[in-house]
Amino acid sequence: MARLEVRKTYKLYIGGAFPRSESARSYEVTDTKGRFLANAALASRKDARDSVVAARKAQAGWVKATAYNRGQVLYRVAEVMEGRRAQFVDEVVASEGLTARRAEAVVEAAIDRWVWYAGWADKLAQVLGSTNPVAGPYYNFSVPEPTGVVAVVAPQESSLLGLVSVIAPVVVSGNACVVLASEDRPLPAITLSEVLATSDVPGGVINLLTGSVAEVAPWLASHMDVNAIDIAGVDDLDLRASLEVAAADNLKRVRRPDTDDWTADPGLSRIRSFLETKTVWHPIGV
Template sequence: MSDRLTVLKTYKLYVGGKFPRSESGRVYEVNDSKGRWLANAPLASRKDARDAVVAARKAFGGWSGATAYNRGQVLYRVAEMLEGRKDQFVREVRDAEGISKSEAAAQVDAAIDRWVWYAGWTDKIAQVMGGANPVAGPFFNLSTPEPTGVVTVVAPQESSFLGLVSVLAPVIATGNTAVVIASERFPLPALSLGEVLATSDVPGGVVNILTGKTAEIAAPLAAHQDVNAIDLTGADAGLARELEVAAADNLKRVLRPQAVDFSADPGTHRLTAFLETKTVWHPTGSLGASGSAY
């Protein structure tokens, strides 16, 4: 019999590419489906939420300014990293959600595939959403999609990993940065995802992951003047109404909660949820006798 002590994992927040403890020093117990203790997770505070917004805003310029092709490569790299750590995520999802190993493996596989799906869309969504507009007069009139900015994502409560990836990946695929509030009951796969993001090519601050009491963290983020949009997928009806009212103060885009089958084809609606349309007018003309437009 081994007399070694078990080395327990310390879970931390993921903010600005680093792994801080909550500034309050608080943690809360995370238990499995049978009530057995799994770990202590950080209990994020309002100050942690504000720090995450600062990090997301700082990262926005570089991430939104990167080429769509580059963002696609970065998202694909996340899928590569997850493939190498699949066993860990299968174990965490199984323990968190109380499902069988095979069911957890299917969810993890689907989550990895979801990263690949959105990686492929990064350089195609502009062609779908943009275009040349017919106008009367000697002008080009072009509309192109641009990212909204900093997006708060209230992750699904019951789908600890596949649901999380399904709401996070499209936000950053289109050039936004994210502040994620992980599932309150099942936060550990989200915090482990932060470790993957930190060792992939995703720049620090593009994704920030907070754990704790959903309502406590979401309220200051919904009212934050430097947050441009909020995805309410993981909020219940009462909390969603409160957050939507708070979000109206600076005209945030709001994606309301709705029943979602995360195992189904994700489509493009989440890609377009946090995009703005920029329209540019440019005069046409001729160059000499060639008649070429410029």
């Protein structure tokens, strides 16, 4: 007797839990040949707002963690991804139409990128901070600090490596984020959310939404409790412009799309985009 296929309807990942969309909507996800893969939740304005609330609540604790601890948490994500690499390979093949060998290289690169950013957690202050020369009986330090809650529109084409490349640099310094995954290729992001839930990342530090970029991104850009937004995955120029206008209402930092080659050396640019610099004056004891 033929076995019936178990068709999946995935949920969102908000605050460390997997709620259904407040709208109760979903949409079909297909592979590059149009074959059904799963149903994904179609996030709404309310889901975006709930994600921002969860991110703000979690960020207070995440920023207090030691840099060394944040690095260990990010490294744990890489460890759990390594254990599920076969599933990630299958999903990248289906989502991006790559061969198995090329998909395996993409998955390996995504895991390695988590490790790379994890290694920077306790080195950022030394590299991006400074001790400033002053004329007087005091020290003057410039110290990098996270900006707070960051909204991220993930790359649309690079469903896993691009996704990791925009999430890891946000959270490594102590920010929390709300991520809108690739609209047509959300399965690797959904599996990544399951990895996050079973690793050591505190609930709410990373929140993953699936659905329409045109519908959800404007609410994230205009949200007054979002401090910055990365619009790497916004391809429509008119939408991109409207998001920048909305972000200006509370002077959000905006990171514009700047690459399609997610295999390139990432450097520290994305980390720096979501840091602020605090300058402290400290008297010298006699």
